[in-house]
Amino acid sequence: MTDIDTLTLTNLRLERHEDGVWIVTLARPAKRNALDVATIEDLIVLFSGAADWGARAIVLAAEGDHFCAGLDLVEHHRQDRSAAEFMRICLRWHEAFNKMEYGGVPVIAALKGAVVGGGLELASAAHVRVADGSTYFALPEGQRGLFAGGGATIRVSGLIGKARMVDMILTGRVYQGQEAIGIGLAQYLVEGSSFDFALDLARKVAANLPLTNFAICSAISHMQNMSALDAAYAESAVAGIVNTQPDARARLEAFANRTAARVRPNE
Ligand code: 1HE
Numbered sequence: 141m142t143d144i145d146t147l148t149l150t151n152l153r154l155e156r157h158e159d160g161v162w163i164v165t166l167a168r169p170a171k172r173n174a175l176d177v178a179t180i181e182d183l184i185v186l187f188s189g190a191a192d193w194g195a196r197a198i199v200l201a202a203e204g205d206h207f208c209a210g211l212d213l214v215e216h217h218r219q220d221r222s223a224a225e226f227m228r229i230c231l232r233w234h235e236a237f238n239k240m241e242y243g244g245v246p247v248i249a250a251l252k253g254a255v256v257g258g259g260l261e262l263a264s265a266a267h268v269r270v271a272d273g274s275t276y277f278a279l280p281e282g283q284r285g286l287f288a289g290g291g292a293t294i295r296v297s298g299l300i301g302k303a304r305m306v307d308m309i310l311t312g313r314v315y316q317g318q319e320a321i322g323i324g325l326a327q328y329l330v331e332g333s334s335f336d337f338a339l340d341l342a343r344k345v346a347a348n349l350p351l352t353n354f355a356i357c358s359a360i361s362h363m364q365n366m367s368a369l370d371a372a373y374a375e376s377a378v379a380g381i382v383n384t385q386p387d388a389r390a391r392l393e394a395f396a397n398r399t400a401a402r403v404r405p406n407e
Contacts (some may be wrong), residue, residue, distance in 0.1 A: 142185065151179040153203075160196030161342045166227040166324060169204025175258050175290075176212035177229070180236050183262075187239035187247075191354065196346035199338045200240075200249045205274070207249070210257025211282070225276035230289035233258070236303055237265035237291050238334075241361050244354035246345045249327060251275045261290035264299060267357050268341060269326035272334040276316040279309040283387045298364075299324045349391075355382045 153165040164186060166173035173179075190198060202208060223228065240247050249266035256278045263269055279296070281288055288296075290311060297305040300323045300400070307313055321329045330337045345353060359378045363371035382388075394400035 149182045162195045162198045166202040172209035173207045173388025174209045174212040183236035197246045197342040206253030210259045220246040233290040240265040242360040248338045250335040264295035270328040270334040270338045271326040278314045
């Protein structure tokens with residue numbers, strides 16, 4: 141595996157903090173962070189190695205005013221790809237987004253501006269999405285003469301339901317603000333900076349035990365692909381491993397000693 145210290149990225153910026161929080165920033169603001177081949181390959185490398193490189197939580201952020209404008213339409217147009225070539229491109233997108241969703245490291249997307257097309261597919265692969273007042277979501281594929289190729293049929297449908305996803309891609313409907321939260325496109329809508337909020341969340345989840353986070357950010361997604369019967373079986377196997385991990389003993393001890401924080405309602 142590549143050494144993280146010698147890793148070179150083309151269109152992503154990586155900042156690693158001592159507490160294991162990583163900030164991965166889409167860094168093509170002049171192109172509204174459109175996803176070209178190089179960016180997808182960067183995402184694959186980074187998310188394939190993140191757990192082994194010690195990342196405990198990742199903020200997925202973006203330079204400029206927009207999170208991501210989706211597929212690089214200019215690259216796609218200029219390359220004049222065959223069907224087989226574009227199918228292989230889509231499979232690389234799936235590789236990248238699957239590494240994010242199933243990789244075991246919590247990914248928190250700090251959204252702003254356009255989160256559209258493939259940008260929404262990318263955001264949907266994160267475990268937590270934080271929107272701000274500027275954030276808007278759309279699937280403009282229908283209007284562009286295209287179809288979703290980066291997992292929207294699965295992940296966006298999973299978030300908001302098939303009927304809403306079909307409406308978005310068919311009519312170009314834009315969701316923003318509280319309405320977007322209400323249908324499930326993001327879990328948080330913040331008044332200030334989505335980045336600051338996402339970073340706070342990342343610091344919080346980075347304090348969880350890594351094996352616990354690994355289960356949450358990998359097993360749950362796998363279980364969604366199983367029958368309910370098999371998922372329940374897999375859940376008990378994962379809980380068998382996670383809930384008996386030696387590192388959890390001190391936390392259980394603190395609860396038993398009444399030194400651990402209790403769960404209280406919000407103020
Ligand atoms: C791009 C892209 C892009 C901007 N590919 N270059 N996605 C879309 O249909 C969304 C297309 N983009 C937009 O609607 C707008 O650009 C935005 C709303 C995101 C931003 O608007 P704005 O006014 O700030 O920027 P702009 O002037 O439109 O674009 C600035 C530059 O970014 C310009 O390049 P320039 O060299 O002429 O300065 C744009 O060409 C470039 N740019 N968006 C390439 N998407 C696996 S299948 C997935 C299918 C999809 O994702 S379809 C949805 C595609």
